[in-house]
Amino acid sequence: MLFFENMALRRGKKVLFEDASFIINPRDKVGVTGANGTGKSSLFALIRGELEEDAGNFSMAGGITISSVRQETPSVETPALEYVLLGDEELCDIEAELARLEEKAAQGEHNDADGQRVAKLHQRLDEINGYSARARAGALMHGLGFSAEQESLPVSSFSGGWRMRLNLAQALMCRSNLLLLDEPTNHLDMEAVIWLENWLKAYQGAVLLISHDRDFLDRTVNRIAHIEQQKVTLYSGNYSDFEIQRAEQLAQQQAQFERQQKEISHMQSFVDRFKAKASKAKQAQSRLKALERMEKIAPAHVDSPFHFEFPELGHLPSPLLQLKSADAGYQVDSGVKTILSGVGFSLMPGDRIGLLGKNGAGKSTLIKVLAGELDLLAGEKVSAKTLKIGYFAQHQLEQLHPQMSPIQHLQRDYPKATEQELRNFLGGFDFNGDKALEPVAPFSGGEKARLVLAMLVYSKPNLLLLDEPTNHLDLEMRLAMTMAFQSFEGAMVLVSHDRHMLRTVCDDLYLVADGKVEPFKGDLDDYARWSLEDTLQQKKAANDETGESSENSGAISSDNELSRKEQRRLEAEKRKQLQPLKNKLKKLEQQLDELQQRKAKLDEVMADQSLYEESNKSKLVQLTAEYSEVTSQLEQTEEEWLELQEQLEQAH
Numbered sequence: 001m002l003f004f005e006n007m008a009l010r011r012g013k014k015v016l017f018e019d020a021s022f023i024i025n026p027r028d029k030v031g032v033t034g035a036n037g038t039g040k041s042s043l044f045a046l047i048r049g050e051l052e053e054d055a056g057n058f059s060m061a062g063g064i065t066i067s068s069v070r071q072e073t074p075s076v077e078t079p080a081l082e083y084v085l086l087g088d089e090e091l092c093d094i095e096a097e098l099a100r101l102e103e104k105a106a107q108g109e110h111n112d113a114d115g116q117r118v119a120k121l122h123q124r125l126d127e128i129n130g131y132s133a134r135a136r137a138g139a140l141m142h143g144l145g146f147s148a149e150q151e152s153l154p155v156s157s158f159s160g161g162w163r164m165r166l167n168l169a170q171a172l173m174c175r176s177n178l179l180l181l182d183e184p185t186n187h188l189d190m191e192a193v194i195w196l197e198n199w200l201k202a203y204q205g206a207v208l209l210i211s212h213d214r215d216f217l218d219r220t221v222n223r224i225a226h227i228e229q230q231k232v233t234l235y236s237g238n239y240s241d242f243e244i245q246r247a248e249q250l251a252q253q254q255a256q257f258e259r260q261q262k263e264i265s266h267m268q269s270f271v272d273r274f275k276a277k278a279s280k281a282k283q284a285q286s287r288l289k290a291l292e293r294m295e296k297i298a299p300a301h302v303d304s305p306f307h308f309e310f311p312e313l314g315h316l317p318s319p320l321l322q323l324k325s326a327d328a329g330y331q332v333d334s335g336v337k338t339i340l341s342g343v344g345f346s347l348m349p350g351d352r353i354g355l356l357g358k359n360g361a362g363k364s365t366l367i368k369v370l371a372g373e374l375d376l377l378a379g380e381k382v383s384a385k386t387l388k389i390g391y392f393a394q395h396q397l398e399q400l401h402p403q404m405s406p407i408q409h410l411q412r413d414y415p416k417a418t419e420q421e422l423r424n425f426l427g428g429f430d431f432n433g434d435k436a437l438e439p440v441a442p443f444s445g446g447e448k449a450r451l452v453l454a455m456l457v458y459s460k461p462n463l464l465l466l467d468e469p470t471n472h473l474d475l476e477m478r479l480a481m482t483m484a485f486q487s488f489e490g491a492m493v494l495v496s497h498d499r500h501m502l503r504t505v506c507d508d509l510y511l512v513a514d515g516k517v518e519p520f521k522g523d524l525d526d527y528a529r530w531s532l533e534d535t536l537q538q539k540k541a542a543n544d545e546t547g548e549s550s551e552n553s554g555a556i557s558s559d560n561e562l563s564r565k566e567q568r569r570l571e572a573e574k575r576k577q578l579q580p581l582k583n584k585l586k587k588l589e590q591q592l593d594e595l596q597q598r599k600a601k602l603d604e605v606m607a608d609q610s611l612y613e614e615s616n617k618s619k620l621v622q623l624t625a626e627y628s629e630v631t632s633q634l635e636q637t638e639e640e641w642l643e644l645q646e647q648l649e650q651a652h
Helices: 040-047 081-087 089-106 112-127 132-145 148-152 158-174 190-202 214-222 239-250 255-275 278-301 361-372 392-397 405-414 419-427 433-437 445-456 476-485 499-505 524-553 563-604 614-651
Strands: 004-013 014-022 027-033 055-060 066-068 180-184 206-210 223-228 231-236 321-332 333-349 350-357 378-383 389-392 465-466 492-493 508-513 515-521
Touching: 004 040, 004 499, 014 055, 014 223, 027 040, 027 214, 027 239, 040 055, 040 180, 040 206, 066 158, 081 132, 081 158, 089 112, 089 132, 112 132, 132 158, 132 190, 132 614, 158 180, 158 190, 190 214, 190 524, 190 614, 206 214, 214 499, 223 239, 231 239, 321 361, 333 361, 333 515, 350 361, 350 499, 350 614, 361 389, 361 465, 361 492, 389 445, 392 445, 405 433, 405 445, 419 433, 419 445, 419 524, 445 476, 445 515, 476 499, 492 499, 508 524, 524 614, 563 614
Parallel strands: 014 231, 027 206, 027 223, 066 180, 180 206, 350 492, 350 508, 389 465, 465 492
Antiparallel strands: 004 014, 004 055, 223 231, 321 333, 321 378, 508 515
16 A cells, blocks of 8 residues: 655655565554654655655555544634535535536536536535535534534634544544544543544554554554664564563563663562552652553663653641532623532642543643633632642743744843752753753744743642643653653642553543543543443433424424334334344443453452562562553553444444
């Protein structure tokens, strides 16, 4: 399908990669990874015909329709649904031609040739499922988080993030056999990410995907094209498989591997010292959880340019922050809109809380209240006297002074710090040499996010409030953040669609839904199931309401109504057809319960520190293998469960 033979690609004088030889097959789903600036987006530009290879040869098989996401969205008055439909160019051309011929007929200028042309156009419309195109576009929008009411709103009425969702829906609307996606999850919430995963699994063409979301890569790709040191190397399997393969290669470089061992020793020392102390127990468990993964994958990241940690905080007040019977919301034209009500929420040192909830449920509202950016409508907020908040939100990237350098941003807030001290610190965020002295105006979104995070870490907060901190950050920086969060002694509240970060950093999950903030009893996979079931219930309620409305209005013609007896017969037949799916779903739920129980028991066993002694090495190897097998079975079973749920939803 795509053929690369000894190919080289440059941008200006810089060689991005050379001697690249590989093939992308028609059903491959390839994750394209590598540090920023290595040539991932340039590779996409080459495939789209916007660049030419500088050496070697790149070619494509005939008949390929490429779809990719626009990076800019015009501020037009086109209704959102119609904008999404523009992704199917042939459909739009046919509809425009039919409209022209209908107008011609209305003016009395119709002839036999026009009639034959109209018939052929309608035949082609049927072949490409054009009559159901609007329903398909609506389904794409719904999956990406749009409501039915938003379908008719003009594109210009949406914010930048929602316009990017429209661009993504438009790209998915295209009947392509090659899909190029560059960071598609950046503007999505977790529900939309999960929906997109399932959509990509069902996609029949080839996919090239640039993403820094490791869970998303793990669930959607079967190959990794990794770009580093001006080479493109293809690996079989998902991102976790790639990490292990690359780790095995790099582990042979003993000097680098020793650095990893020192980090592991440092983390293990923390666990040994503080596991028995109640005040440090959660941190020790989190550190142990990260250690289990780090021992397997860290060699794949030994050459990371990012290395930083939070300073020790000393005495911490408890609690740090409390909300009592709190109501939160906003002033609107019609009065006050309450988003959250009756919230009771306490943050203690060592708390690591991940907020779950659908878009618009109030996660960011809660973060803003905790950060002091939004006043309560009612209730009380109690802060410790020595509370120091480190707050990260995307709008802070725009608050950086464009003409100031990274080092000047820190010098402005910390005039007593020496330049060398600040340079050393910024180096951990890959602002080295002249980069630390350059104005931030031309910085990329990822560089600006790293600078804001560096400023946050340097401020020595005891409460971290993080609203989607991973947007624009690459995999290496996300790993460095995860490791730094593990050593943070204060409290943390995290909103993120990066499930890997939530899973490895957070000890407790809270659900923001229906105006409430309550502990969520389950893990992220349980939340995915809850979200799907909640969506199904809402859809059913909406359908029931629509049905009642149709009955009352008498909109359905009596000529088309089925008799009650016939209706009951059809419903019974439908239930009979769905029963095998329901039986299989029930069986999978039983398997999930059994696997989750096995995993929970293994978690308890592997938390025993004595297991990591030299005398128990063989037992540890055996348990690790069993844990890996159970985790793999659990993921596979959950995927089957989600697919069956989707089939049932479509059948209803």
